[in-house]
Amino acid sequence: MLLVLILIKKSFFERAIIQDIEQFLLSMGTGFTFQERQKVIEIDGEHFKIDLLMYNRRLRRMVAIELKMRAFRPQDKGQIELYLRWLEKHEMQPGENSPIGIILCSEKSHERVELLSLNQSGVHVSQFLTELPPKEIFEARLHQAIKRARDLYEP
Numbered sequence: 001m002l003l004v005l006i007l008i009k010k011s012f013f014e015r016a017i018i019q020d021i022e023q024f025l026l027s028m029g030t031g032f033t034f035q036e037r038q039k040v041i042e043i044d045g046e047h048f049k050i051d052l053l054m055y056n057r058r059l060r061r062m063v064a065i066e067l068k069m070r071a072f073r074p075q076d077k078g079q080i081e082l083y084l085r086w087l088e089k090h091e092m093q094p095g096e097n098s099p100i101g102i103i104l105c106s107e108k109s110h111e112r113v114e115l116l117s118l119n120q121s122g123v124h125v126s127q128f129l130t131e132l133p134p135k136e137i138f139e140a141r142l143h144q145a146i147k148r149a150r151d152l153y154e155p
Helices: 002-019 021-028 075-090 110-115 135-153
Strands: 032-043 046-056 061-071 100-107 123-127
Touching: 032 075, 046 075, 061 075, 075 100, 075 123
Parallel strands: 061 100, 100 123
Antiparallel strands: 032 046, 046 061
C-alpha cells in the first residue's frame, strides 16, 4: 500500500513538472530542452525507465533526472550510473559530452553525497522543497547552489 502511494505521489510530481515544463526548465538554468518522459531502456532483457531526459545545449550533453519521493539512498547512485552508461553507449551523438544525472529527492544527506564522491562521477543530488523554509535560509541555500554551479561549470 505504501509503495502504491509513493508511486502515485511520484506520478503527480512528474506530471506537475511536465505541465509546468517551461518554468521547470528555467529553474534548471539556461540551455535545457526536454527530450522524453519515462524513457524506456533495455538492459539484458530487463526494462528500466528514466524519469525525465533533458538535453543541455550549452553543455552539449544529455541530463537524466530521477525523481525520488523519499530521502536519497546510496543505491540511487548505482541506478543513475547504469542509466548514464546506457545513454553513453546507445544515445550519445558525436561531439556530445558524456551525460550527467540528477537525483531529485525529498531529502539529501550531504555526508552520503560526499562519501560517494558523486560530484566527480557526473551524478548530482538535489533536494526539492515540500514547503518553503524561512526567507533567510532559502536565500542562503540559493546563493550556495549558485556558487557550487559556478565552481563546477564556469571556466
